[in-house]
Amino acid sequence: MIDREHYIVPIRAFFDSDLIKIITGIRRSGKSVILEQIKTEIIQKTNNVIYLNFEDRRVYSSIKTADDLIKYVDENKKSGKCYLFFDEIQNLDGWQEACKTLRLDNSLFITGSNSKLLSKEFTKELSGRYVSFHVRPFVYKEITEYCAQLGKTCSVMDYLVWGGFPKRFEFDSTEAQQAYLNDLDETIVVNDLINRYKIRKVELFKSIVNYVLRSNSRIYSANSIKDYIKNEHSECSLTTVMKYLGYLEEAYIVESIPQYSTKTKRELAYYKKIYNEDVCFNSIRCLDGRYDLTHNLENVVYNELVYMGYTLFVYDNNGKEIDFLAQKNNKKYFIQVAYSVLDEKAYNREFGAFKGIDELSQKIIITNDELDYSTSVVRHIKLKEFLLMNEL
Numbered sequence: 001m002i003d004r005e006h007y008i009v010p011i012r013a014f015f016d017s018d019l020i021k022i023i024t025g026i027r028r029s030g031k032s033v034i035l036e037q038i039k040t041e042i043i044q045k046t047n048n049v050i051y052l053n054f055e056d057r058r059v060y061s062s063i064k065t066a067d068d069l070i071k072y073v074d075e076n077k078k079s080g081k082c083y084l085f086f087d088e089i090q091n092l093d094g095w096q097e098a099c100k101t102l103r104l105d106n107s108l109f110i111t112g113s114n115s116k117l118l119s120k121e122f123t124k125e126l127s128g129r130y131v132s133f134h135v136r137p138f139v140y141k142e143i144t145e146y147c148a149q150l151g152k153t154c155s156v157m158d159y160l161v162w163g164g165f166p167k168r169f170e171f172d173s174t175e176a177q178q179a180y181l182n183d184l185d186e187t188i189v190v191n192d193l194i195n196r197y198k199i200r201k202v203e204l205f206k207s208i209v210n211y212v213l214r215s216n217s218r219i220y221s222a223n224s225i226k227d228y229i230k231n232e233h234s235e236c237s238l239t240t241v242m243k244y245l246g247y248l249e250e251a252y253i254v255e256s257i258p259q260y261s262t263k264t265k266r267e268l269a270y271y272k273k274i275y276n277e278d279v280c281f282n283s284i285r286c287l288d289g290r291y292d293l294t295h296n297l298e299n300v301v302y303n304e305l306v307y308m309g310y311t312l313f314v315y316d317n318n319g320k321e322i323d324f325l326a327q328k329n330n331k332k333y334f335i336q337v338a339y340s341v342l343d344e345k346a347y348n349r350e351f352g353a354f355k356g357i358d359e360l361s362q363k364i365i366i367t368n369d370e371l372d373y374s375t376s377v378v379r380h381i382k383l384k385e386f387l388l389m390n391e392l
Contacts, residue, residue, distance in 0.1 A: 023111040025135035026252035031111040048078040053087040066094035082106045137278045138164030139307045140387035163280035213281040217295040260313035273314045275302045298337040320353045336365045
């Protein structure tokens with residue numbers, strides 16, 4: 001496995017801190033590997049280390065409460081500062097109380113696949129006593145590095161369809177990769193959430209999930225989802241839709257970004273665009289190989305920009321939607337994403353969205369075209385080049 005220094009570098013600054021290091025993200029994104037890499041690094045200077053994986057039956061059958069965990073640490077740690085690594089700790093009842101106690105004399109690292117690790121209740125109790133880090137599936141730069149390590153290659157088209165979950169690259173055939181991703185989807189998206197939230201209307205939940213994950217890179221409203229689902233299910237309330245969307249966000253399966261309007265000069269929280277944490281969630285729901293490359297491409301650009309550290313908004317340019325307003329280090333970039341602008345109509349639509357934007361602002365269009373369509377005011381970045389960039 002590759003060293004994911006992109007994530008480890010910012011965590012390294014807190015190795016010896018008494019702040020709780022919380023590593024969050026969707027299941028199978030590589031959190032456990034990063035935790036193991038940190039542990040390996042720390043073992044170079046001390047053997048006062050305790051590691052527990054709360055998905056391991058041997059662990060969760062013996063350590064069932066916060067008191068059990070505290071007792072286990074007290075009985076097994078050596079003198080001096082102990083480095084504690086707890087993987088998927090949200091599976092332990094009362095884990096919050098254990099963390100509050102154990103952080104005082106130790107350096108504590110925890111991982112979890114649920115954003116409730118950062119719930120208001122927990123963060124209020126631990127205000128100023130933790131730092132969090134969100135780990136995501138591989139971006140393309142990481143994929144090329146890992147595939148080189150495995151003696152393989154991965155095309156941009158493969159990435160647009162099947163995404164960046166690390167484990168899939170260990171399988172040789174497309175069929176095996178698809179089988180893995182289908183099983184992963186069933187575990188993460190369906191079984192985990194149904195069991196975690198004790199969902200009773202299972203078929204309704206699955207319908208909403210399938211609709212949302214097929215609708216990546218699109219503007220959505222809870223009302224529009226409700227109206228669509230009502231064609232399949234006679235009962236579907238707005239409250240239910242909002243609740244199920246919340247579950248998907250809590251499990252890091254989807255993310256949404258708000259609109260920034262030129263008219264109000266502010267963020268409009270009720271108007272959002274939704275993106276999948278990984279584009280495979282769209283592709284495994286497509287029939288007969290008719291993959292949604294247009295929306296997956298925009299979703300991939302979103303994931304890459306987040307990885308680069310940009311804060312993103314949808315931008316309403318007087319009624320014309322610009323896919324991203326990206327901000328970082330006091331710089332703004334207006335970004336349009338299209339599969340191709342070879343067609344004159346597509347070219348006029350995509351470039352025309354920038355009309356009226358301050359000429360001093362940086363305007364970028366990202367496409368899968370081979371030709372360069374840059375103009376005096378708009379910079380064209382070819383997708384293959386964009387995927388290898390670290391900054392715009």
